[in-house]
Amino acid sequence: MNRKEYKIFEIGMFKKEGENSYLEIYDEFLGGMDGLTKNSKILVFLWFDGSDNETKRKTLKVHPRGNINNPIRGVFSTRSPMRPNPIALYTVKIEEISGNKLYIEEIDAFSETPIIDIKRYSKELDL
Numbered sequence: 001m002n003r004k005e006y007k008i009f010e011i012g013m014f015k016k017e018g019e020n021s022y023l024e025i026y027d028e029f030l031g032g033m034d035g036l037t038k039n040s041k042i043l044v045f046l047w048f049d050g051s052d053n054e055t056k057r058k059t060l061k062v063h064p065r066g067n068i069n070n071p072i073r074g075v076f077s078t079r080s081p082m083r084p085n086p087i088a089l090y091t092v093k094i095e096e097i098s099g100n101k102l103y104i105e106e107i108d109a110f111s112e113t114p115i116i117d118i119k120r121y122s123k124e125l126d127l
Helices: 028-035 054-058
Strands: 012-017 022-027 040-046 087-098 101-104 112-122
Touching: 012 087, 022 028, 022 054
Parallel strands: none
Antiparallel strands: 012 022, 012 112, 022 101, 040 087, 040 112, 087 101
């Protein structure tokens, strides 16, 4: 099987400080924030770099939520961070925009997780 490799650039960093969760966008990507508004929903794509190693990328079956009482399932039917490509997806509301920071609802990612993309939520497309 021919597999291609793709290059993904981080565009910012997800951060938590106390009660605040926010997306800090790097300066060279600030133009991409144009059109985002407070209270709008966005899709946030993160790279779970803490789960990025050869062993975890080869894990194809897991106990959902890491609970051994849950029957083992394929990773594509779970939200496990262990998968061939450790991409995480969140749908969140923007609570505030301040400079290069998008303050969002709390998510279960670790602080300092790389952001690889943001897309505006569409109720027609993102059912």
